[in-house]
Each structure stands twice: as structure tokens, then as C-alpha cells.
Amino acid sequence: KAGVTQTPRYLIKTRGQQVTLSCSPISGHRSVSWYQQTPGQGLQFLFEYFSETQRNKGNFPGRFSGRQFSNSRSEMNVSTLELGDSALYLCASSLEVSGNSPLHFGNGTRLTVT
Amino acid sequence: DQQVKQNSPSLSVQEGRISILNCDYTNSMFDYFLWYKKYPAEGPTFLISISSIKDKNEDGRFTVFLNKSAKHLSLHIVPSQPGDSAVYFCAAFESGGSYIPTFGRGTSLIVHP
Numbered sequence: 001k002a003g004v005t006q007t008p009r010y011l012i013k014t015r016g017q018q019v020t021l022s023c024s025p026i027s028g029h030r031s032v033s034w035y036q037q038t039p040g041q042g043l044q045f046l047f048e049y050f051s052e053t054q055r056n057k058g059n060f061p062g063r064f065s066g067r068q069f070s071n072s073r074s075e076m077n078v079s080t081l082e083l084g085d086s087a088l089y090l091c092a093s094s095l096e097v098s099g100n101s102p103l104h105f106g107n108g109t110r111l112t113v114t
Numbered sequence: 115d116q117q118v119k120q121n122s123p124s125l126s127v128q129e130g131r132i133s134i135l136n137c138d139y140t141n142s143m144f145d146y147f148l149w150y151k152k153y154p155a156e157g158p159t160f161l162i163s164i165s166s167i168k169d170k171n172e173d174g175r176f177t178v179f180l181n182k183s184a185k186h187l188s189l190h191i192v193p194s195q196p197g198d199s200a201v202y203f204c205a206a207f208e209s210g211g212s213y214i215p216t217f218g219r220g221t222s223l224i225v226h227p
Contacts, residue, residue, distance in 0.1 A: 004157070033214075042118070042203060042217035043158070056212050090157050102148065103215070105157030 002027065004106035006091050012112045018079040021109045025072050025093030031055075032074040033103065034066060037088040046089075049074055078111075086113045117141045118206050120218035127225050133191040135221050137204030140185065144206040148215065149178060149189050152201045161202075162189070194225045 005024040013019050025032050033048035033056075045058040049068035066076045072093070078085055088110050092103035119138045127133045137147075145166035150158035164171040164178045164187065171178050177190045191198055201222050205215035 006157075035217075040219060042120075042219040043205075045214050045216075048214065056214050058214070092157070102160040102163065103150075103158075105150075105159070107155065107157045 004091060004093050004104055006089075006106035006109050008109060009107065010110045010112075012114065013081050014114055015081055015083060017081050018077065019081060019111060021076045021078075021089055021091075021111075023074045023076070023091030023093075023106060025074070025091075026104055029093035029095055029104070030072055031094045031096060032068055032072060033092050033094075034074070034076050035090045035092065036060075037090060037108075038086075043090065046076065081113045083113050086111060115140075116218075117144075118204055118216045118218040120202075120204055120221045122221050123219070124222040124224070127194045127223065129196055129225055129227050130193045133189075133194045133198065133223055133225065135189040135191075135202050135204075135223065137187050137189075137206075137218055138185060139187075139206050141206070141208070141216075142185065143208040143211065144216075146207055146209050147178070147180060147187050148205045149176075150203045150205060150217075151198075152203065152220070158203055191223075194223075196225050196227050199223055199225050 007022045031050045034046040035043040047057045052068045063079045068074045088108045090108045092105045095101040148163040149161040152158040180187045201220045203220045204218040207215040
């Protein structure tokens with residue numbers, strides 16, 4: 001069974017640009033959540049989608065947005081990039097909503113903003 | 115304010131010995147706890163969990179202990195192996211709430227051969 005796939009693995013963008021990250025969950029998983037990890041920080045929750053609906057949102061500015069498609073694949077978009085957005089962005093899928101079943105993480109997208 | 119704290123950024127242990135990773139939390143509503151392991155360039159992988167109705171859960175070499183009164187949990191790895199060298203994240207959530215886990219900042223474990 002294929003794991004969670006995130007593309008691309010690495011991205012370099014300039015301040016002010018926008019970026020879209022993609023996540024394909026494990027087959028059959030309906031919940032997809034996104035996390036930001038920066039050096040010295042834990043995983044900061046961004047948002048969670050279940051059956052194409054955003055269930056929860058973390059404490060991030062509106063520049064961070066996401067969506068989920070009918071096949072459960074999810075995208076995350078960051079507009080007007082800032083230097084502080086440089087981080088590892090992790091996507092996780094679970095069979096049901098987060099908490100009812102363990103999260104399965106992808107290997108992440110490393111975003112560098114210059 | 116950090117609701118889940120892993121106060122030791124790193125831990126070094128000899129192969130064969132016990133590794134003890136600690137985690138403290140402040141939110142008394144948290145009732146489900148998980149440990150994840152992360153290797154460099156990979157995403158975290160689920161290791162073991164414990165519900166607040168238990169004070170211990172064991173899975174092979176890994177045991178998690180929960181002390182609700184102290185709001186403290188620990189992960190014991192016995193015996194430690196070099197392949198256990200990774201960053202370990204503690205996570206907690208309130209099952210009657212948003213179900214979103216709150217993660218600690220991680221502890222980097224190095225097991226020396």
C-alpha cells in the first residue's frame with residue numbers, strides 16, 4: 001500500500017510569490033491534515049480536511065489556505081510568501097478524523113523563501 | 115504558550131541501555147497521547163499511544179507511562195538500539211474536542227554503539 005505522497009520535495013521561492021503544495025493520502029484515507037515544522041519548533045497544525053470540508057484550522061494567517069478534492073487529494077496554498085514561511089510542510093492522512101486513528105505522515109515539502 | 119513540552123532537546127544513550135524520553139503537558143483536558151518518531155528527510159511515524167484511562171502501554175521494546183496527576187508522560191525504550199536514533203515527538207489531544215493533536219518540539223535521541 002503506497003504511503004502519503006507529497007510533491008514537490010523541495011521548493012525555492014522568492015518573497016511575495018505564492019506556492020501550492022500537493023498531498024496524496026493513503027488509499028482509503030479520508031482525512032488530510034497539514035503541519036508546519038520550523039527549526040526548534042514542534043509540528044504546528046495548519047488545517048484538516050475531511051470529505052472535502054475543512055474541519056479545523058490552526059492559528060495561521062489567511063495567506064495559508066487549502067482544499068481537498070473528491071479523491072481525498074489535498075493542496076495547500078501560501079500566498080505572498082514571507083521569509084518566515086521557510087519550513088518543512090508535512091501532510092498527514094488518517095482513516096477517519098484526526099484522533100480517531102493515528103496520523104500517517106508524508107516525507108514533507110521543504111520550502112525555502114529567499 | 116506551549117501546552118506540550120519536551121524539555122530535553124537531546125538525549126544520548128549507550129546501545130543496550132534504557133532510553134527515557136519525557137513529556138509534560140499543561141492542558142488537563144488532554145486525554146489521549148501519542149509518540150511519533152522522525153528520521154531526517156522523512157515524515158514522522160506513529161510509534162505508540164496511550165489513553166488517559168490507562169497508566170501504561172507496552173509494545174515490544176517501547177513502553178509509555180502516563181502520570182495524570184503530574185501531567186507527565188514518558189517513553190521508555192529498552193534495550194536501545196542505534197536504529198532508534200531519531201527525533202521523538204510527543205503529542206496530545208482532547209478526544210472530546212477538536213481531535214487536533216498538539217505536538218511538543220521533539221527530543222533528538224542518539225544511541226551510541
